[in-house]
Amino acid sequence: MKKIAIIGAGITGLSTAFYAKKAGHAVTVFDKNAEVGGVMQSHSQNGFIYESGPSTGVASLPEVVELFEDLGIRSKMEEAPSLSGNRFILKSGKLHPIPSDPISGLLTPLFSWKDKFGMPFEPFRPRGTDPNETLTSFVKRRLGESFLNYAVDPFVSGVYAGTPDDMIPRFALPKLYNLERDYGSFIRGSIAKMRQPKTARDKKASKKTFSAKGGLSTLTESLKNSIGTENFVMNSSPIVTPQEGKFSVQVGEKNYGIFDRVIFTAGASHVFEVFPFAKENFADASAVLYAKVAVAAVGFKHWEGLPLNGFGALMPSKEKRNILGILYMSSLFQNRAPQNGALLAVFVGGLRHPEFVSMSDAELKNLIGKEVAEILHLKQFNPDLFEITRHEEAIPQYDLKTPLREKAYRGIEEAFPGILMGGNGIDGIGMAKRIAQGRALAEKI
Numbered sequence: 217m218k219k220i221a222i223i224g225a226g227i228t229g230l231s232t233a234f235y236a237k238k239a240g241h242a243v244t245v246f247d248k249n250a251e252v253g254g255v256m257q258s259h260s261q262n263g264f265i266y267e268s269g270p271s272t273g274v275a276s277l278p279e280v281v282e283l284f285e286d287l288g289i290r291s292k293m294e295e296a297p298s299l300s301g302n303r304f305i306l307k308s309g310k311l312h313p314i315p316s317d318p319i320s321g322l323l324t325p326l327f328s329w330k331d332k333f334g335m336p337f338e339p340f341r342p343r344g345t346d347p348n349e350t351l352t353s354f355v356k357r358r359l360g361e362s363f364l365n366y367a368v369d370p371f372v373s374g375v376y377a378g379t380p381d382d383m384i385p386r387f388a389l390p391k392l393y394n395l396e397r398d399y400g401s402f403i404r405g406s407i408a409k410m411r412q413p414k415t416a417r418d419k420k421a422s423k424k425t426f427s428a429k430g431g432l433s434t435l436t437e438s439l440k441n442s443i444g445t446e447n448f449v450m451n452s453s454p455i456v457t458p459q460e461g462k463f464s465v466q467v468g469e470k471n472y473g474i475f476d477r478v479i480f481t482a483g484a485s486h487v488f489e490v491f492p493f494a495k496e497n498f499a500d501a502s503a504v505l506y507a508k509v510a511v512a513a514v515g516f517k518h519w520e521g522l523p524l525n526g527f528g529a530l531m532p533s534k535e536k537r538n539i540l541g542i543l544y545m546s547s548l549f550q551n552r553a554p555q556n557g558a559l560l561a562v563f564v565g566g567l568r569h570p571e572f573v574s575m576s577d578a579e580l581k582n583l584i585g586k587e588v589a590e591i592l593h594l595k596q597f598n599p600d601l602f603e604i605t606r607h608e609e610a611i612p613q614y615d616l617k618t619p620l621r622e623k624a625y626r627g628i629e630e631a632f633p634g635i636l637m638g639g640n641g642i643d644g645i646g647m648a649k650r651i652a653q654g655r656a657l658a659e660k661i
């Protein structure tokens with residue numbers, strides 16, 4: 217049994233602590249916040265259940281289902297119904313479904329005829345040669361400009377709140393990058409992948425959208441209870457000092473003793489708050505660009521706009537809208553709004569408009585109201601719920617700083633054996649990746 221300090225009680229740190237405790241280690245989790253969950257927080261108000269951080273996950277790795285199973289709450293994992301496959305992109309003021317088959321692909325006004333007719337030639341286009349090519353260049357080269365503008369750009373702003381000009385596919389979209397690297401083509405690679413035999417464990421992973429009944433906090437609260445509330449030190453900003461191959465952990469005046477391992481799961485900008493001794497040689501560990509995001513939970517007791525029969529709508533940069541996207545939360549998950557009502561999650565800011573995140577609540581309500589009313593055909597914007605949450609460091613960008621950060625993280629681990637580095641500064645931002653990383657860190661102990 218080892219004594220483990222875990223820094224950060226977001227989904228990564230909680231997953232680490234849960235699996236480390238399950239393996240028999242003594243864990244103490246330190247977090248600056250008063251509540252566990254990090255950015256993942258659900259709230260209940262006035263008949264609505266809303267999220268102030270991430271809203272949905274994709275169960276793209278088996279570790280997601282396994283976490284619910286291992287916690288004994290598989291029945292509380294909520295998968296979105298099949299209509300969540302309907303995703304919309306705004307073009308010229310109208311929402312168009314993202315095509316899901318070759319016929320709709322041919323008929324959609326989202327992409328140009330040149331790019332549609334060029335699609336069958338994608339397998340014959342040469343591989344790229346620059347590993348640091350931007351996503352803009354990568355997609356233009358393989359699929360054409362209209363796919364960049366009306367598929368990839370809105371996707372990147374929906375997931376990363378970023379822009380394809382900054383993203384490096386090798387870091388930001390490794391699955392897509394690997395299709396070209398390993399198969400020379402997205403189409404050829406996707407077909408080959410579909411044909412690969414799947415183990416029972418692989419089948420636990422899917423493209424399904426998930427949450428938890430009652431909101432994502434159901435998952436984080438269950439983790440907290442399994443880890444044991446007595447093993448958390450909340451409202452704490454620990455400082456770690458290496459001591460003869462082990463680590464002393466200090467919070468203010470109080471020393472929490474000597475730990476065999478320290479596992480870091482906070483964001484990259486916080487590395488040196490915890491490990492001040494590492495700054496001199498590993499300054500790049502905090503080399504990170506964050507997109508700022510404001511999330512608005514917008515609820516209506518009676519919905520009178522367009523039918524919300526899908527996942528939501530994304531706004532391509534070309535359309536010059538003031539919001540990044542809208543998720544139809546009450547269509548995805550049960551009991552998020554009163555019957556006949558609707559709950560939307562609206563995202564604002566990102567690298568396109570970081571200045572919007574600093575607007576007052578009234579200004580944001582006005583800005584969001586105009587956009588939502590126009591896009592979803594509401595006569596008046598009179599929501600029964602309007603709650604804004606601002607995230608100054610919402611999403612770390614997987615840009616050219618990523619390899620520098622990764623190298624510095626590995627450098628810290630090598631220079632100070634016993635420290636393990638995680639968090640969403642490396643290995644991806646999505647919930648599935650966070651859970652998988654947490655478990656992998658616990659296994660490394």
Ligand SMILES: Cc1cc2nc3c(=O)[nH]c(=O)nc-3n(C[C@H](O)[C@H](O)[C@H](O)COP(=O)(O)OP(=O)(O)OC[C@H]3O[C@@H](n4cnc5c(N)ncnc54)[C@H](O)[C@@H]3O)c2cc1C
Nearest residue numbers: 224226227228247248254255270271272482486645646647
């Ligand atoms: C607005 C928003 C929407 C998102 N939407 C989605 C989505 O729909 N789907 C999806 O898959 N992902 C989404 N993401 C990304 C995903 O939510 C995150 O990558 C993930 O939740 C991060 O979890 P984490 O535990 O790594 O970090 P965090 O949740 O950031 O937790 C880190 C914890 O470390 C603590 N901490 C920081 N510094 C210190 C310190 N010095 N000492 C002690 N503790 C410290 C913090 O208080 C925090 O609790 C979204 C993120 C945001 C912000």
